[in-house]
Each structure stands twice: as C-alpha cells, then as structure tokens.
Amino acid sequence: MGVYESQVVAFARYAAAQVAYHERVVAQHQIDGTGCCRSCGRVWPCDQLQHSRGMVDHFSQWALAEKQAIPDPELVRPYVEPVGDG
Numbered sequence: 354m355g356v357y358e359s360q361v362v363a364f365a366r367y368a369a370a371q372v373a374y375h376e377r378v379v380a381q382h383q384i385d386g387t388g389c390c391r392s393c394g395r396v397w398p399c400d401q402l403q404h405s406r407g408m409v410d411h412f413s414q415w416a417l418a419e420k421q422a423i424p425d426p427e428l429v430r431p432y433v434e435p436v437g438d439g
C-alpha cells in the first residue's frame with residue numbers, strides 16, 4: 354500500500370470521526386419550546402448548530418464507511434511513490 358493511499362484512508366477515518374462528532378452537536382443543539390436552543394440557551398438556530406451543520410456537510414464528502422474506505426485507484430496519484438526501506 355502506498356503512502357498516499359494510506360493517507361486517504363486515514364483522512365476518511367478522520368472525516369468520519371468529525372461527522373460523528375458534529376452530528377452529536379447538532380442533535381444536542383435543537384430548538385426548545387421557547388424558540389431557544391435547549392443546549393446553550395441562545396436564539397435558535399444557534400452558532401454551534403449552524404457551525405456543526407456546516408462541518409457535517411463539509412466532512413461528509415470524505416467520510417467513507419469502513420467497507421468503502423479503499424480509495425478509487427484513479428484518485429491515487431501515480432507519481433507519488435510509496436516510502437520504502439531505502
């Protein structure tokens with residue numbers, strides 16, 4: 354496995370973790386009965402909600418499920434050589 358491919362997989366895992374984290378924030382920062390955020394009490398939608406929604410959208414494009422984590426060979430740059438022993 355080339356170094357670039359392993360970085361792609363590592364980044365996909367990082368992106369998936371970011372999506373999971375921000376999905377949890379989105380779930381926490383929902384509207385309460387008074388029109389405010391039930392988590393932070395600010396006017397809803399609060400800054401954290403809007404930020405985390407954006408982050409979910411942003412990282413979702415790279416967050417692959419484990420079984421899909423093998424990158425498309427056409428996306429692997431052929432001029433990037435794997436790091437060898439020498």
Ligand SMILES: [Zn+2]
Binds near residue numbers: 391
């Ligand atoms: Zn909030």
